[in-house]
Amino acid sequence: MNYLVAVLPDRSQAEAAYSALQQEGLPNDGINILGDGYQSADDYGLIDPNLAASKEIKREFYWLVGFGFIAGFAFNWLTAIEILPAIAPIGNHIIGGIFGAAAGAMGAYFSGGAVGLTIGSGDALPYRNRLNAGKYLVIVQGTNELVDRANRILRQFEPENIQGYTEPIGT
Known part of the structure; x- marks a missing residue:
């Protein structure tokens, strides 16, 4: 068509x-x-750019949170940074992994949202803007x-x- x-x-x-x-x-x-x-x-x-952005955020979220956890865990294990000195080293590694997962979630939100808004909606966003302009x-x-x-x-x-x-x- x-x-x-x-x-x-x-x-x-x-x-x-x-x-x-x-x-x-x-x-x-x-x-x-x-x-x-x-x-x-x-x-x-017409594709709603917000819908395309949320779809891209979800798609990236699953990958980046997992990789972020692994990267945070590995970084803490390699550097032996004591985040909380009162707990065992494995606990610090897990906390490092949680921080990495949080960084991955933020990355998915910001990069996925930006990609979804700008690219995911194709030409629908300029057409929507023109409709909004009357x-x-x-x-x-x-x-x-x-x-x-x-x-x-x-x-x-x-x-x-x-x-x-x-x-x-x-x-």
Whole structure:
């Protein structure tokens, strides 16, 4: 499936573009308007960057906490630092491992969150920002030929941005 996303500055241009696409015979079920008074980004299914960030945090959390514990334990074992002199050396090694695990959890939170917000959401974040700024998105989905026809029609409205996407096979 191919997609074409055009960013238009106001509602009247989005409605005019939608009407022009309909007049050219494009199917109504393949044309969507996102913006105030129409579908929201969540209704349409644009990826929420916060959801992508939390998924990336969880993915990294499982690895980094375990490796952090092992690294903290090994560091304390090799350096023989006494964190609490009153307990046995193995207890200090375990406390060192707990500190390493905590560092791993912080690393997962900060790096996973940053990666999820910036990369995990793809182009959804810029489109969400434009919707929040009061702009409108006209999205056309269909075959390659249909998207090419829609591209020619939408360019007449001088959109701020127009971008085509191809959905990978198997999704």
